Amino acid sequence: MPNTEKYLKPEVIRQIARLDLRAEFIVKGYLQGLHASPFHGFSVEFSEHRKYAPGDDPQDIDWLVFAKTDKYYVKKFEAETNITGYLMMDTSQSMAYTYQQTLSKFEYSICLAAALCYLMIHQNDPVGLITFGERIVNSLAPKSKRQQIGNILSHLARLKPNAKTNISHSLDQLAAMLKHSSLIMLFSDLLADPEPVLSALRRLRHGGHDVILFHVLDEAEVTFPFHGLVELYDPESRQAVEVDADAYRSDYKQAIDQFRDQFERESSRCRFDYVPLDTSMPFDRALTEYLVNRRSRG
Amino acid sequence: MGFVTPALLAGSVLVAVPLLLHLIMRRQPRHHTFPALRFVQQRHESNRRRVKLRHLLLLALRCVLIGGLAFALARPTFQWSDLHGKQGGPLALALVLDNSLRMQYVHQQQSLLDKARDMAVHLIDQLPTTGSVVVLDRGRMVSRHLSEPSIARTRLKGLTYSSHPRPMENAVRTAIELVDACEECRQEVVVFTDMTRASLTETTIEQIAAAVEEAPAVHLYLVDVGVDKPHNLALSNLQMNSEILTPGESLHMELELRASTVSEVADGAAIDRGQGRVPGPASSEGVSTSQRSQKDHSPMDDSQLLVELYLNDAQGHPVKRGQQWYSPAGPSQRDNKIVFELADLALGTHQGSIHLAVADSLMLDNTRYFTVVVHSPARVLLAGNTDHDTLFVREALSPSVLGLSAQDPTSESRSAELERVEASPSSAAPSRADLKGVRFLCDSVRFEDLAQTSLNSYDAVALLDPPALSEIAWQKLADFTSAGHGVGIFLGHHASRQAFNRESAAASLLLPGKLRRRSREITYFSPQRFDHPALKELSDYAADIPWPIYPVFQFWEFSDELALDTRVIARFHNNQPALLARLASSGRVLTMTTPLSDPLEPMGRESWNLLPTGPEPWPFVLLTGNLFGFLTQESNQRTMFQAGETISVPLAPRQQVSSFILRQPDGHSLRQTLPPGQDAIRISTAETLGNYRLAAGGKLHLLDHGFSINTSAKSSLLTRVDLAQLTTVLTPERVHFSRTITDVQQEIDMGQSGQDLFPWAIFLVALVWGTEHLLANRFYREPS
16 A cells, blocks of 8 residues: 555544645545545646746746756646635534544544645635534635635634534525535535435535535445444434344344435435435545546536 | 141130220320311211221121131141041051962053052052051961051062962951051051952952951952953963873863953954964864864954964974964853863973964953873773783773773783883874773782782782781782882672771771671762862763662671771761761772672672672763872872962882972972971972972982962953942941042041141141231331
């Protein structure tokens, strides 16, 4: 395994405290892995040079070419079309849950969002940030400047998942805010009534927006690793249930699968991307989903 | 249901522990934060019910576990019957085996006794070693105490048949008494029987029922080792015209061939042919012509069976003397007799057997043994007032039509004639042919000559209407009886009270008492019992003799003070003594209170009775022959005995026998010493069926006697007892009936101490414990 790919693993990323480094490691690790992947030669790759023109970002100047030719050239990427992306982060209290004390759903989502932000900015795509609970709490307007990375990451780093959630309402709010078709990347555990959420997603799609739904669950919420008699407590609803975990595991998994299948079916029907994740999965799955979506739009 | 340690049942209160734990110390669940609770809640209700059910199931299992453990440790026992037993006590077991000869019946290649023995051994093997056992049989040897099982096992192995079994009820009663004496023991009596009527008679059943009632703690088990439908071919008891024959007299033997079932007839014939015996014309030797014409032929059909007659030669080897083919009679058939006649037997003892040539299931009754003695006619001296007074008796004892009549009634001529006969037994004349049918040789003498007559050559003396005799004559007669001979006193009108009552001491040894008076009450002879040897021959005709037509007009009455050894053996119809017997030393004295030879119309007086002159002479002849047979000891000699009888061979005083040899049927000889002064040889150990021979004196032939031991035909009857009738007396509440030893074993285990259920209980407890453990592990599994 290349050294960079280890940064795609949550347990490794967890060791890195700074969010910007996490994002950088994730993206670099991912891009490094692409050399051996079907995504080789992808549009995000550098394709040609062109002469520097005023207004270009001096950071794009290829200093190696300048050293050889003594002329200013800047890198030109194949995908030059601009996609406005919104990273939409669920800050509900349930997102703070972690069973094995690794990355919580929220941390996992932040890492993923940061990586996507990092990636998008490097492609000169404007990206913004929206956080929501029962409603949209905060938002950053999308920009493609590099400072945007710092802004978003610093904002993400300050977020605390301690609110109740109303995803459908927040999505409706977002739909009302958007003037142009955008790419909305929703990070949430979707622990709410699915029908309103799906309705809101349909409305977004109807408004011409692309949606990538990152459904982030904790590993324990997928595998139900409990044994014996357990009392399960939902901090968000403050309800507790006592169950025989061993006897109930198969029933629980069946319920989770049905829930995911429901979104899967709706994603096919409404043409949005549904990415089921859990906190034990590497980040490349999410990034690939983004790039596939980006390519189809490019 | 019972318990060995019922106190441990108190441990069942510990069932409350899991209940309390369930109620007050319910296990707390692990707490987990879990945001996806909405998925859990979707099926929470069904899961909650399942959890509750498991809780209750575990609780129930734990309660059952504790309760079951207490139950098992209390050693539960299951009682099969409601009989009262002494729970927990050691076992006192009595095994009663019917070892009569009938148990020789072979079924499935095993005799019934062997079957019973195997079952008994098996039962002993299954019993605890702490128990005490006694084995009883129907033989004479009776165990008197309980012993260890190993001793009982040895006793069983040595068990043999008994030809003279004691009654079954005696053995059962002994068994009950033995186990009942062990008061603290569990008391069990197991009886192995073939369930035949011969074994369980009505008396036996009643006696057993009474014995069981007397011992309420005893449990009786009747194990049926018999066969439901037995098949047996049998020869009935052998009937002979006489065990003592005179020279020239034929031996006439009759018996029947019986089959227990009709179908057995064909079976028996098949067996017979299978033995390879050659059917054909019977040997004509010794068999009467008339019988040969009827029976001596080849078998006409398959159902006929061969019956053979064997006579032992001088060396004791059997020689076939005849054979006949017979169809066995069914149980309801009659008059199907097998008849053999042996003629021309020489003087001496002859032994043989009649054998049914069939190998059936019970061989016991396929052979009948016989012994017959041919000896010279007994010599009788008839003393009368005149020669004519002895006429009737002489003609009755030695009829003139047989050739040896009293034509010359002098004792000298008779003795000389007899000596000629004995000296030349093979000569032509006047050989034994002339003596054919003659039981007695009679001489006459007048009373006045009696004192001068030598009595040495006589076996008996008869005083026919004696007058007052001289002291010498009485003394001579007393000496005569002391020498083992017989004297008959037939009182008549010549007797007088004064003369007889003042007679000498010698006369008092012979007369039964003092004469009281002459009775003129008209009556008649009316014997009621015929067990005395002097009347035994009359028993077959007891119902046919018309005694009232032979009236007795006068008879003598004796005073009430009769001699101690006097026995009234027959009375008149008015209950006055008619015939009295005394045992004078080793001899015999018969006194008849009315004359035996009174003429029909005596001169100058009335007749005392019409016994010799009645309408039919045969009762008089029969009575006279029997009386003189007793006096001459002829009727005292027996050669045919049933198994178990004590054999008594009388010895004459002049027979100086100090030791003798008993040759047994198996060929072995047994020498025994006879204590001095014995007047008879008594043998009580002859239990083996067959022919025995007694010999003493070596070449002098002081003693040469034989006898045969047979078993009664009744003892081989295999008719089964009616179980319904049996159970009415021996109720199932007290007596258990079974056919297999397994039933007995189970009933003994379960009927008394009960079957120990501990293994089952502890197995169930372990099963419950395992289930509880499995469920608990599954339910409270720790996370890996």
